[in-house]
Amino acid sequence: MAPIYRREFLSKISLATVAISIPQFGFLQSGRGEEFVETETTLGKIKGARNDGVNVFKGIPYGGKVSGDRRFRRPAPLAKWTGVRDALEFGAPAIQSPRRNEPTPSEDCLFLNVWTPANDNKKRPVMFYSHGGGFVIGSGASAGQDGGNLARNFDVVVVQTNHRLGLLGFLYLDELGGEQYAGSRNMGVLDIAAGLKWVHENIAQFGGDPNNVMIFGESGGGAKTSCLYAMPEAAPYFNKASIESGPGVRMLSKETAAKTTAMLLKELNISRNNWKKLLEVPTADLLAMQAKLPFVPPFQERNSKRGTMQGRLGGFGPVVDGIVLPTHPFDPGAPAISKDKPLLVGWNEDEYTFFAWERKDTESFKMDFDGLQKKLEPQYGQDTQTVIEAYRKASPDATAPDIFVAISSITMMGLGSIDIAEKKTKQNGAPVYLYNFGYKSEKKIPGTDYAMGTPHAMDISFKFNNEIPPRDGSAPKESFFGGNRPERFVASHHFAELWTTFARTGKPAAKDVPAWPAYNLKDRPMMRIADKCEVINDRYSTELAMWRSIGKL
Structure with missing residues (x-):
């Protein structure tokens, strides 16, 4: 299975009285x-x-x-x-x-x-x-x-x-x-x-x-x-x-976007001078052509320790044009235009299990540590052993599949979320609040005995408070990702109340949830959202030190 690059998921999923006069x-x-x-x-x-x-x-x-x-x-x-x-x-x-x-x-x-x-x-x-x-x-x-x-x-x-x-x-x-x-x-x-x-x-x-x-x-x-x-x-x-679960730190450059346009015109056999023929192409043909182009999301990724930016052709999404999008959203720093606007940012603990479900990946949950080494080498090369050792040190009881899910999840969504929180904090403007969604679903990834945990997209129904008992008192139906346990109703209420209070006041808070401090570079507090919420300081410290050492954060 090919590795999933940071934010590659963005191009691959489809997600779900009395009247007063x-x-x-x-x-x-x-x-x-x-x-x-x-x-x-x-x-x-x-x-x-x-x-x-x-x-x-x-x-x-x-x-x-x-x-x-x-x-x-x-x-x-x-x-x-x-x-x-x-x-x-x-x-x-x-x-x-x-x-x-x-x-x-x-x-x-x-x-x-x-x-x-x-x-x-x-x-x-x-x-x-x-x-x-x-x-x-x-x-x-x-x-x-x-x-x-x-x-x-x-x-x-x-x-x-x-x-x-x-x-x-x-x-x-x-x-x-x-x-x-x-x-x-x-x-x-x-x-x-x-x-x-x-x-x-x-x-x-x-x-x-x-x-x-x-x-x-x-x-x-x-x-x-x-x-x-x-x-x-x-x-x-x-x-x-x-x-x-979608940290847009960087978007595409004009140069790479122009090359993608040239690629499309070539595939359609349209010359640059006759580009207006694009206005006549049926939408079904454009959709088919879109699927034929390299299916990679528009973003730019740091190139390991060298810290350079590398663009990747294909895909469609926002471009840093200097006008509509004057700069990358969060590179080199948080946008000055929103300095005084409070921000929430975070991700789900087990993002990768969604993609295992979507890709019908069962092999990742059978491997041992030798298999883990081989699976990660195409993406991390000479740093592979360093990555694995950091995760085994941080979680000595974790299995090889546990570590694979943890690595895949944090590199997809977590590193960008933390990058955004740190840059927003350094701006010395409005506060930023960092979170992990961690309520665990007991549903198994099909074809395995491995639980979904907190997969990508599971937070949607929770934060919209759509994980609630039926209003007519009938038996609850199983949640698509969230499973059957009644604790999910509590987790959903916490999530929704935190978000609606933030919408109302600019500071997330909820009954029966600890006070959520703004992120800072000393304690690095993170709220773990579940049926029992908790604030965890400097979470993933061992792992993040390693990611910084190899230039991924």
């Missing part, structure tokens, strides 16, 4: 007994549905046409509408393979969804989530990230967007297309910034505070959040952020 909205009853709610937006009136104490508005357009002559460009302006527009069904996700229980993907995909306890001008904190799936797949309608329980149980407003992905959202044409195509390689994150602007202009009508907005995201959504944290166009519209 006030002037801004009113409830309606359908002939079937459904309860609807209407509210105003800057473009016209919309109708959503009220479900168990939460108003839900789906498929609200926040940007216009991005197909045809608008492909690879800023969206066309949206026209105001008359009458009442239904916001009862999710909008189309970006072009990708069809998604179960969602609309057919479409090039025109700029829609957002809102969950709110009430449209009552209460000025609740707003939690604006960017979905995972790298920069190539995903949607704001995935079931595991349903915002209803966060809104219902913690009195917040939740917003999620669909936005352009892959080749259509991140193809670098700035040097070919001129002013009309400026920022083309960053259209996907510019779409998200446009969604944030919509929130600023409209969220008060949904009971949210436009001046108290938290951006957050997991996996690819964490990398998107990293970019937003460094983007001037997004800066006026949020106050705090959380980067979860």
